[in-house]
Amino acid sequence: MPTYRIAPSILSADFARLGEEVRNVVRDGADIIHFDVMDNHYVPNLTIGPLVCEAIRPHVQVPIDVHLMVKPVDRIIPDFAKAGANIITFHPEASDHVDRSLQLIRDNGCKAGLVFNPATPLSYLDYVMDKIDIILIMSVNPGFGGQSFIPEALKKIAEARQRIDASGREIMLEVDGGIKIDNIAAAAKAGADTFVAGSAIFGKPDYKAVIDAMRTQLAST
Numbered sequence: 001m002p003t004y005r006i007a008p009s010i011l012s013a014d015f016a017r018l019g020e021e022v023r024n025v026v027r028d029g030a031d032i033i034h035f036d037v038m039d040n041h042y043v044p045n046l047t048i049g050p051l052v053c054e055a056i057r058p059h060v061q062v063p064i065d066v067h068l069m070v071k072p073v074d075r076i077i078p079d080f081a082k083a084g085a086n087i088i089t090f091h092p093e094a095s096d097h098v099d100r101s102l103q104l105i106r107d108n109g110c111k112a113g114l115v116f117n118p119a120t121p122l123s124y125l126d127y128v129m130d131k132i133d134i135i136l137i138m139s140v141n142p143g144f145g146g147q148s149f150i151p152e153a154l155k156k157i158a159e160a161r162q163r164i165d166a167s168g169r170e171i172m173l174e175v176d177g178g179i180k181i182d183n184i185a186a187a188a189k190a191g192a193d194t195f196v197a198g199s200a201i202f203g204k205p206d207y208k209a210v211i212d213a214m215r216t217q218l219a220s221t
Contacts, residue, residue: 004218005194006211007032007065007174010056011047012198018052019059025201026060028208029215034176034196035066035085042071042094050076050083057084067115067136067176067196070094073101081108089113089136089174092124102131113172117141118150122159129167135160137192140177149178154190161191181210185217 008030013021022033035053040046053064063086070076071094080088088105092114095101105112113134114124118141125132137160139153157175164171175187176196184195201210 002188002193004188004215005031005172006201006214007034007194007196008201008207008211009034009036009176009196009198010202011036012202014202018056021202022056023059025207025211026062029211030062030201030207032063032065032087032194033060034198035064037066037068037070037076037080039070042091043069050079053080053085054083063087065089065134065174068094069115072096074104077101077104078108081105081110085110087111087113087134089115089134091115091117091120093117093120098124099128099131102128106131111172113174115176116156116160118153118156122156122163125160125163129163129169129171132169132171134172134174134194135164136174136176136196138177139175139179139187149180149183153177154186157187157190157192164191181213181217184214185221188218188221 008025038045038047065087066080066085068090073090088110092098102112111133115136117138139149172194173192174194175192179195179197180200204210
């Protein structure tokens with residue numbers, strides 16, 4: 001059975017008490033903290049930067065997974081690495097040199113990965129699998145929390161899983177967008193092993209109940 005990871009997105013957390021929020025969600029079973037960075041340029045929203053990552057780093061021991069929805073990406077990568085990120089992913093459309101950006105992440109001591117929007121082809125992976133530690137499939141169009149899961153993403157998850165298996169490498173396969181208790185098993189069956197959930201967790205009063213219910217669904221796959 002795969003190792004499944006639950007990665008709550010702090011985009012849906014209460015920013016007035018963010019340290020408490022990340023401590024509580026890890027206490028209640030989160031494996032990773034997902035950190036959504038939007039620049040009001042690559043995507044139509046503006047969120048958080050390295051200073052917030054640095055601020056929450058002392059509050060949790062689990063990995064911080066930084067998803068860069070910014071363009072260009074190279075300038076900000078070292079800042080997030082210094083701020084305590086463990087994983088940094090970016091969209092290939094946002095980099096002029098995908099291979100170089102992946103290497104920059106690794107040179108700064110983080111795991112590196114690419115993010116694929118619903119209409120972005122996986123062919124970007126063809127020449128960089130040796131530098132990939134994680135693939136993130138977007139099951140919504142990036143830019144806002146609380147969107148509904150796009151079912152077509154399941155096909156892309158399955159294709160990404162085939163590529164990972166063929167590579168023989170240990171690469172995480174993450175899915176982000178509209179993940180809830182009632183669809184997490186379908187994403188797992190398609191091949192995902194890491195699940196980003198924002199409003200499905202932080203939007204509920206009992207984080208542990210939601211995370212436990214998700215794990216129950218995953219156990220059935």
